[in-house]
Structures are given as C-alpha cells and as structure tokens.
Amino acid sequence: MDIQLKRGVLEICVLSAMQNEDAYGYKIIKDLSPFMDVSESTLYPILKRLEQSGCVTEYSVEHNGRLRKYYRITETGLDRISEFLNDWDSVMRAYHFIKGDGNNDKN
Amino acid sequence: MTKIEYLKELKRALKPITRVEREKSLAYFSEVIDDRMEDSIPEETAVAELESVSAAAERIIAEAKAQGQLKPKLSVWEIILIVLGFPLWFPLLLTVAIVVFTMYGLVWILIGSLFITSISLVIGGVAVIFGMFFAAGLAPAFACLGAGLVCAGLGVALFVPALFFVRAFAKATPVMWNKLINREEVKNNG
Numbered sequence: 121m122d123i124q125l126k127r128g129v130l131e132i133c134v135l136s137a138m139q140n141e142d143a144y145g146y147k148i149i150k151d152l153s154p155f156m157d158v159s160e161s162t163l164y165p166i167l168k169r170l171e172q173s174g175c176v177t178e179y180s181v182e183h184n185g186r187l188r189k190y191y192r193i194t195e196t197g198l199d200r201i202s203e204f205l206n207d208w209d210s211v212m213r214a215y216h217f218i219k220g221d222g223n224n225d226k227n
Numbered sequence: 228m229t230k231i232e233y234l235k236e237l238k239r240a241l242k243p244i245t246r247v248e249r250e251k252s253l254a255y256f257s258e259v260i261d262d263r264m265e266d267s268i269p270e271e272t273a274v275a276e277l278e279s280v281s282a283a284a285e286r287i288i289a290e291a292k293a294q295g296q297l298k299p300k301l302s303v304w305e306i307i308l309i310v311l312g313f314p315l316w317f318p319l320l321l322t323v324a325i326v327v328f329t330m331y332g333l334v335w336i337l338i339g340s341l342f343i344t345s346i347s348l349v350i351g352g353v354a355v356i357f358g359m360f361f362a363a364g365l366a367p368a369f370a371c372l373g374a375g376l377v378c379a380g381l382g383v384a385l386f387v388p389a390l391f392f393v394r395a396f397a398k399a400t401p402v403m404w405n406k407l408i409n410r411e412e413v414k415n416n417g
Contacts, residue, residue, distance in 0.1 A: 144258070144262070145255060145258060145259050146258075146259050146263060146266070147262075149259075159277070160255075160256065160277055160278070160283070161277070161278045161283035162286065164252065164255050164286070164287065164290075165289075168290060168294070169290070172294065184265065186258070187254075187258075188258055189254070189255070189258060
C-alpha cells in the first residue's frame, strides 16, 4: 500500500480505537491487532502527530504505582474520522472503476 | 534483553533528539513494556516482541526530524564565538571544576579523618589497656584499664557513623555526577 495512504488509514484507525473510551498505548495496539499489524514504535509517532494536530489530548493516571498515559479523542479527531469516511465513498467508487466493476455490470 | 537494557540502548540511540522528546519516548516504551508484563508476558518476551532498538530509534528520529525536534546544531557564528571566547570561558570552567572537585575531595578527607580517629582511638585504647601491666601499683593499673576502655569504646562508637558516611557518600557520588551531566545537557539544549 502507498505509504501516505497507509499512514492516513493508520491514523484514523488509532483515532477510532479511542472513539468509545480513552485508551493507552498497549490497549490501542491490542484493539487494532485483529485488523492490522501495528508495532509500538509505529504507534508512537502516530500518537505524537495526532496530538500535535489537536486530534487527541493526553493525560496521565497512576496505575499500579506507575504513571500510565491515556489518550482522549477531541472534536477535531472525531471530525477527522467522519471526513475520512466521507472521502472513502469516493475512494471506493474509484476502486470499482479501477477494477472495472462498472464494465462487468454492462456485460 | 531486559527492560532496563532495552531502554538504556534506546536512550543511547536517541541522542540526536532533544532531551524532552527523548524522555517522552523512553517513558512511552517503559509503559508499553510494563503493560505487556502486566498482561502476564514475561519480561524477556515482552521486550523481544518489540521492534529492535535501531528500528524503533529510526522511526522516532524520523518523526522528530519532521517536527523539528532534533538537537540544534551549532551555527558557524556560535563556533567562532566559542573559539574566540576560549581564553575567557576555559579558565572559568577550570576554576569551577577545581572548586567542585576540591569540595568533593574535602568531604572524603573529613570522612577519612573520622575513620583514622576511630582506628587510632581503638589502637591507643588497646595499648593503654596493655599498659596496665607495666603500671606501678594497683590504682594506676585500674586507671590505665579505665582510660583504655573509654578510648577503645569511643573508637568503636565512632566507627559506625564513619562507615555510614562512607556508604552514603559512595552512593551519592553517581547520583551527583548524573545530575551534573544532565544539567549540562539541559544548558546545551536551552
């Protein structure tokens, strides 16, 4: 997959992983693992980017005598997801066109 | 590889990025390993399942580069200023270093003196106790015994705080050294 496209999709997946509840690094990886391969070192830069673009905020909570960083999705983050879903319709139309599904229908 | 070894290597590999970013990255990886271990994964496996240090560092550095979080490099003017200012800053730096090392040495000398006092008191005390056999009469012999016991007792009593100070200062030395180095790093970053 094209790197830019993959990066964009990964960012949305990470955002989606915290859509229902705030999440921490390891939880995001576990939630995403049935759908895609994401390593800790791939996730870290994504979280940093999302935070810098205002899509998520972070806060620390004490857990078992140590600090655990939680990420919370913001309004901007939620907008990013819906934007992506809207854009995806046009991507899918292009996908069907590329695959030649429309031509098959005619035949 | 243990968690500490992984983090140590990562820290070394992340030298090109700013200290704040480095600490953040290390905190993230430390947390991820802890979470894995809490998930009943043995430490060695938890670390082995992570990407290699070099691969992880490469990603972090690439992202830091994109976000302008690499350590600033010295400009030509700064290098010229440092070279020209050498006669001024070098003696100052040397003086500060000498003062710091002298103070550090002074503390060891004080602790050493405490040790020597303690040992001298014990040796002296024992010698005085033996001296009782050569005393002329019973009263001076008992006086020798008493004085000897007091000296030796004081010596033994002093040995305990002397040992405590040695241990405490030996432990404090690496901590102080690390703080000194880190402060230098913060200054360099600022």
